[in-house]
Amino acid sequence: MWFKNLQIFQLKDTEDFDSNELIAKIPEHPLRECGSQDEFTFGWMPLIRNSEQWTITSDRCLLLRAGKEEKVLPSAVVREELENKVAEIELVEGRKVGRKEKSDLKEELVFTLRPKAFAKRSDIWAYIDLQAKLLVLNSTNAGMTEQLFKLLQTTLGSFPMVPLQAQVSPASIMTDWLIKNELPASLETGDECEIQDSSEDKAKIRFKSLEPLSEDVTRHLEQGMSVKNLALRWTDKLTFVLNDDLTLKKVKFDDTLKESAFNDSQGGNLSDMDANFALMSLTVREFFDSYKLWFEISDSE
Incomplete structure (x- = not known):
């Protein structure tokens, strides 16, 4: 479980932060399976699979794990289906398919194909250090970082933090x-x-x-x-x-x-x-x- 990346943020207003409230609310926002038209879902995961252990605390530090489930719809599949559909229209109706119509066709195909796409899961580990006033992430992925912030804010109502601000480049x-x-x-x-x-x-x-x-x-x-x-x-x-x-x-x-x-x-x-x-x-x-x-x-x- 040793982190292989470190992305550090500083916490603000930690006097009002209640770690027990976060520990209690985490199980209320678990990662759920994607629905038929979900592009992805994001939520908390137990630290160990098939367990009820959602957090660990140590010396004013709180370990957390969140996850993302997303539907994998390969662009090559969508492109091939779109090309076939465009070719069919042009052959049957004897006209060129314009850019706007092609874009609409692509959206329809994605809507049709998404329920059949397989889902994959990825996770992001993080911990809060209340003594040092830090949030530490085992990731430098911008998308996962943004989703984690949103999840923290959804779970607690607010979660004030700021990126590290260096005075010199x-x-x-x-x-x-x-x-x-x-x-x-x-x-x-x-x-x-x-x-x-x-x-x-x-x-x-x-x-x-x-x-x-x-x-x-x-x-x-x-x-x-x-x-x-x-x-x-x-x-x-x-x-x-x-x-x-x-x-x-x-x-x-x-x-x-x-x-x-x-x-x-x-x-x-x-x-x-x-x-x-x-x-x-x-x-x-x-x-x-x-x-x-x-x-x-x-x-x-």
Whole structure:
């Protein structure tokens, strides 16, 4: 259950937030199966399949899981059906099918085909840290993120949060780190880096299996390019790729943390998840204390 992505938001007005209210209301908004004409549904899911365990709490942190069920209607199928329908009309009626009529035909076909489409499920894990005033998502997918916010607001009536607000451009800070070879004391560079220029087409160069502080990288940066993402290691606990939008991908927690969580677990899926979550959330809380200093992230309140 260790998160592989970190997208962090800051909470506002946490004094009015009642975690017990959220815990009580989550089962009232479960993920349901798609109806015949639903494009998708979105709702809460138990942490473990076929269980009634909807949340886990640890040191003022609350673990949640939401899911999306969507009808998969391959565009190739719709396109083929549409082409057949258009060809039939043009042959039988001896006329060309215009753009507007073609669009209407497509809508009719989607309406007809959707009940026959198969459904697939995906999930998004998140947790709320009331001490650090954070919402942490194991996803950087914009669509899933938006649906999760809507679900939180539907469940609670309101859920005030804001994206991280850096006082200085993250891209310029990371670029400065590499040009000057001056990283914060707790950071080391990894072997992955992507840079881009400031032109309209945003040309990019990606370096892999190469020390980001090498002359190949810094030469381009000195010529005006900037860092878009950078592989980093924080202390001995966390490695990740940091993006210029302040999201973290390819997150890996150190094996010593995982071993410690294993030793803390009493055995069984739920106990393992509880132990993993306790250590992961504490590590991210500690990491965020350093993170907000690097990028001069302002407080949410």
